[in-house]
Amino acid sequence: MGKRIVIIGGVAAGPKAASRIKRVLPEADVTLIDQDNLISYGGCGIPYYVSGDVSDEQELRSTSFHMVRDANFFNQAKGVRTMTSTRALAIDRRAKTVEVEDLATGARSAIAYDNLMLATGSEPFVLPIPGVDADGVFTISDLHKAIEIKRRIAQGMVGKAVVIGGGAIGVEMAEALTDLWGIETVIVEFMDQLLPKIVDWPMAAALANHLRQHNVEVYLGEAATEIVVEDGKAVGVRTGKRTIDADMVIMAVGVRPRSQLAREAGLNVAANGGIVVNERMQTSDPAIYAAGDCVEIRHLVSGRGLYAPLGSLANKEGRVAADNMAGIPAVFKGGIGSFVMKAFDMAIGATGLSLEMAKAQGFQADSSLTASADRAHFFPGSEIICLELVFDRRTRKVLGFQGIGPMNDSLSVRIDAAAVAITAGATIEDFATIEMAYAPPFSTAIDAINSAAYAAENLCDDRMRQIDIQSFLAWIADPSSHPDWVALDVRHPKQAQPNVDKFGAALWLSLPYDKVRSGYQVLPTDKIMIIVCNAGSRSYESQLALDAAGLRNTVVLPGGYNLIKRIDADILL
């Protein structure tokens, strides 16, 4: 008999590992256990199933060649003994057995293993507030809940919905409810921005603006304090500021590692609940491996523990665990939290650390903000992507990269290239020479990722001085808040004129870019001039020309109008 390998958990890391083991060690005796009857599904696809982009839940658990990945499939096609509706109750590490219960019959038995793998996944966090158990309150934790959500919507039971939590799943669900179904949807987020810790404020603010333009209301800095319940049914959500009617409440405030089994077996578990594993995905018991949403991995930028419950990482971790169990040495070095998301017509993504997180971790962090064409500006269909490159002033290493762009792959192109570079320890200078494949229909001769590095280099070398976006927006909302500030608009005078009319010629100066070198004499020396243009590059060049002329009283608005108009839809262009 071959090596006995038991895998607990049948969604992502588990099935991946089970199948891989049977490929590289065909004689292995592999058992896959899951408490659910539905296994091996793309949980990340749930919002698209709810929205209707995916019509049938079976598509989420089918192969690309349209075979449903059920127990029968794993038994026959993969040679994996698959036990669904079977719960693992306890691990006996000395005897090397797992006690399981058949949920249909209640029968208990013990399964012996040479190697055990825990792929127990995550469980949704539920806020400890009144009413969360009411009918109509859902987490997005499994296919059964998704099916019920869609059933209610399709039957016209949901006119209004509240999504508690402005993370990725919350935003994706809000789009799903609004876009096709026309449900009046509100997102309530406790932090003062969407996607907290994942992206910085400018990108999050652009996302919030975009959602509002697509009829999703977004309340930030508001904690949900109670689910309002009538006759056992959720009818609303109360926050510190208001009560919002709702026929359905989506609780999307994050997930936690499902690690109780590991903890009870005496395995090391991190403070955040993630099972501790080494680079070979081995737990503190060498015979037991773990992978997927239940483990903590290493953050390749910060060196700290990272809890990243992503299907993409789960599969890679599962494959590494499988190889090691099958006798092929393999390592999973860690992750950097690459992330991308669709929100209506917008893509938003990030990799590595945000500026806020980098500062919180003690890096001497700063960031460039740029707005660049995704392909040759003369090529039809060219659009703007806004990028933030986070770097460490001391080491010049790139710590993170994030951005927003149109809903196509143009943002992914840059996020993924950045992810590879950051993983390899790239500096700003390395980013400046990244060789992106170039042709006008795909990119620009100086790619947006290179431009982001150029700006970062100019900042790091103190050639560029910039203002932060929030301060600028606060100032144009109330110019009297900083009486010593003026704007210097270096765009074409026709573009500057509406703002000159609005703010007055003393507050909004107009001197086009190509006249700065010859015409700077008219500019004030006793005010701080905020230089504005469309993308920030003309502002930077103007700043240098003014520096050379002895006028150092300037700051650049990074990203220019291309960025701020995405944050504030009502801004005067």
Next chain:
Amino acid sequence: MGKRIVIIGGVAAGPKAASRIKRVLPEADVTLIDQDNLISYGGCGIPYYVSGDVSDEQELRSTSFHMVRDANFFNQAKGVRTMTSTRALAIDRRAKTVEVEDLATGARSAIAYDNLMLATGSEPFVLPIPGVDADGVFTISDLHKAIEIKRRIAQGMVGKAVVIGGGAIGVEMAEALTDLWGIETVIVEFMDQLLPKIVDWPMAAALANHLRQHNVEVYLGEAATEIVVEDGKAVGVRTGKRTIDADMVIMAVGVRPRSQLAREAGLNVAANGGIVVNERMQTSDPAIYAAGDCVEIRHLVSGRGLYAPLGSLANKEGRVAADNMAGIPAVFKGGIGSFVMKAFDMAIGATGLSLEMAKAQGFQADSSLTASADRAHFFPGSEIICLELVFDRRTRKVLGFQGIGPMNDSLSVRIDAAAVAITAGATIEDFATIEMAYAPPFSTAIDAINSAAYAAENLCDDRMRQIDIQSFLAWIADPSSHPDWVALDVRHPKQAQPNVDKFGAALWLSLPYDKVRSGYQVLPTDKIMIIVCNAGSRSYESQLALDAAGLRNTVVLPGGYNLIKRIDADILL
């Protein structure tokens, strides 16, 4: 007076360097010289100007904020003294002067420099065959020629065209002539594939197939031997096999470095004509720098010299040269030849070495071929991209990466990530864990780039045995050529049936993937079975299952039908 810097060449590297110097060293006295009156244009955009995607040639030499980059622009906005229609005749390295001629007046003068930069670009190669000087024969070398080409087309003077050369520019021009203008266009390529040395045969064959489907005739392995001329006008092209009528002939057989000035000045020039520079873009004279299409750089994979006349590299090299001349130490380590191109509805791209080039350079090279979904297969709009990952069996390093995909950015996503990884010296295993940002609208949990690495790993570890595509296609065209070969189709029997009907049940065996483990007993042991499916992955799994059952007489068709149907439009699916 500031440092005197003279730059010869005003298309890409030159203007970039001139502008950068004035930013980082404002007191520098920078002079930009070009023999043409049109400067700083996107030469890569010429095919799109000819096609009509770009309506006016001015767009190719305008900024994203719609200012034309002429001499006046560089003088005023950039502070660069710009002399157009001025030819550099000779360099006096001892006196540190450049002798120039004003092409309008014929007046000659000497310009003194502290640093000189050569950005003299490239010149198109013209085949040494009769008739190349005839009216109607064009190279794609400058905007003036492009304007004349478009004028003739717009005036209805061109019904038929021959493009000599199946490289990137030749293919782009063929599309430009065919797509909008409906010109009957033929590409004549001397080598037996399009894009020789850039991509390997399978990708090139898919491109040729795609071009033919879009009414571009492609003749491979045919040398143009003569331009047929009547009354001084080109009327056709003669090859070893035929004579093709043509109202216009595009000569696109490559470019050569324009390095005569450097050579005459006694600077080191490589055998291929590229000016030799170090990592700081310095020539053999420390006072003279060079960048762009006129230099040879280092190939970061092979370590050999690389001649890569690309606008994207020119700009990066120019910036590095500028920094060094301005006193900021900077290095340009080299390139890996990242490439991407649009051809009608197809994208084709590559980075690093092709399999053929890698073998030619002595690597123990092999490659995986995979066909993967570009985004979650259940997400609407998911399409297939076919990838080739070239690796070295000895070091397990990835040497190159290429592919074809739909005409969007999904191929670029993978090519660019691969380019960064290869530059960083990544192994197959590094590719297997590249963390691509994942959400169903953008990618798959196991990204196509990871799948390519998985296949490569399986090959490198001798877990997978494959057949090359060309051998398979030759065999199905004539099964009697290998009487000991049979196909084992592991797709659904309904999909296999048309081929069973065509080839006969003895030659085309049908055993679906999920029945292989239980039903292998019916399979022959005295034939070589070529396992076929849609993407290659079920074939590989079947091969392993058969290996475990003792049937090792199999090879996998890598990429499966998804790849071969792109190569041969008439293939029976």
